Amino acid sequence: MVLADYQSYVDCQARVSRAYRGGQTWTAMSILNTARSGSFSSDRTIREYAQSIWHVPSVPIKLLSQRD
DSSP states (O other), rough: EEEEEEEHHHHHHHHHHHHTTTTHHHHHHHHHHHHTOOOOHHHHHHHIIIIIOOOOOOOOOOOOOOOO
């Protein structure tokens, strides 16, 4: 069973290697991957602590656009 999808693994690894050698492409992919990962349980926990225990308001942030 390990070898059943080995070729697809090799193909994917080749794509990863090409992207990594691309420098800026790899950096952009890495940033987008992190940005698109969604919220983490720690985000929820900190929000709940801020509201229920510390009684502090959230602070809105302005995300910069690509032009900024």
